[in-house]
Amino acid sequence: MEFRHLGRSGLLVSEIAYGNWITHGSQVEEEAALACVRAALDCGITTFDTADVYAGTRAEEVLGRALRSSVRTELEIFTKVFWRTGKGPNGSGLSRKHILESIDGSLRRLGTDYVDLYQAHRFDHHTPLDETMEAFADVVRQGKALYIGVSEWTAEQIRAAAPLARDLRIRLVSNQPQYSILWRVIEAEVVPASQELGLGQIVWSPLAQGVLTGKYRAGEQPPAGSRATDDKSGAGFIARWLGDDVLTTVARLKPLADEAGLTMAQLAVAWVLQNPNVSAAIIGASRPEQVRDNVKASGVRLDDGLLKAIDEIVDPIVTRDPSLTSSPAKRP
Structure with a gap:
């Protein structure tokens, strides 16, 4: 496993991170989830990503137990x-109230005193940005998070x-x-702004929900037990690629x-x-075997000729529109 700095910070992260968005607490049983985390650790992954909302807060609990x-x-x-994550009017968003209450809930479920990175999962159009950032600053000063990040923010918001x-x-x-061979909406605006301001990208869905593994074939039904056949595991998200x-x-x-001597997933x-x-x-x-296969992409360098050949094949179906980076207009 190779490691990279997270943006322009001193924090090193494994260049392949393990996430449990639509697996732990929903798609797979806990014993299988624990086996996947053990495989990640055995393969040298040190960076683990989750969110309070995943599987209705259960994903944080499962990950916390797996890393205990x-x-x-x-x-x-x-x-x-x-x-x-809550029923009341302040149960979502990036208000001071929701942030300060949510970090305590996340720490309790994860079984830790702090997280290394606390991220704004979307931009909140209904809370003053200075209120949000002041609340994050208090979380950091209280020792509950070491660094702050955002998710799916536009270049303007960053x-x-x-x-x-x-x-x-x-x-x-x-x-x-989100970033993959097929989904490149961050390249035109978000990446240049991030490079200028010292932010690094922690990209999700590099496999385009599994489509880039090659297991889904034109004219055929999705394989039994795959994400495309399971409403609990993101069938709606993968539909656009099918x-x-x-x-x-x-x-x-x-x-x-x-x-190149790689599997489709590794590529x-x-x-x-x-x-x-x-x-x-x-x-x-x-x-676990999916983890062991994917981590072999760490340290791989693709030559310019291969990158050009990939672009020539996929160009007609690549999504590049920067306006597709967005947050809900109404607080969820």
């Missing part, structure tokens, strides 16, 4: 706040938050966007992966890691 026997100082644990963080003397070090045009195009990547993870602004790629898993 590990040495806390040898891990980087990330979580997030924004989506609804540019507005960065000077506030600087004035408050806290480290805004990361953004967590058109025959996308699947036919993705299948054309396999000879390139074979020539996809390695591709996002070629971007110098990417600090880590988040993988998920329902089986």
Whole structure:
């Protein structure tokens, strides 16, 4: 496993991180989840990402139990706040009340005194940004988080938050966007702003919900037990990638992966890691062997010819529109 700095900070993270968005507490039983975390640890992953809203808060609990026997100082644990976790009018968003109450809930579920990174899961259009950043500053000063990050924020929103963080003397070090061979909406605006301001990307869905593994084939039903067949595990998210045009195009990547000595999944993870602004790629898993396969992308360098060949194949189906980075207009 290789390690990278998280943005322009001194924090090193494993360039492949383990996330449990739609697996722990929902798609797979706890014993399987624990086996996947053990595999991640055995493979050298030290960075683990979750959120309070995943599986209705159960994902944090499962991850906390899975990491309980590990040495806390040898891990980087990330979580997030924004989506609804409470029933009352302040049960979501980035108000001071919700942030300060949510960090305590996350720490309790994770079984730790602090998280290494606390992230704003989306931008809150209904809370003054200075209130949000002041609350995050208090979380840091209380020792409950070491660094602050955001997720799926636009370049404009990142540019507005960065000077506030600087004035408050806290480290805004990361953004967590969707990014893959097929989904490149951050490249035009978010990446340049982040490079300028010292944020690194912690990218999610580098496998495009599993489509880039090649297991879904045009004209065929999705494999039994796959994400596309399970409403609890994100079938709605993967639907956009299941058109025959996308699947036919993705299948054309396999000879390139074979020539490079990589699986399709390894090629996809390695591709996002070629971007110098990417600090880590988040993988998920329902089986330990998926973890062991994906981590082999660490340290892989794709040559310019291969990158060009990938672009030539997928260009007609790549999504690049920066406006697709957005947060809900109404508080959830």
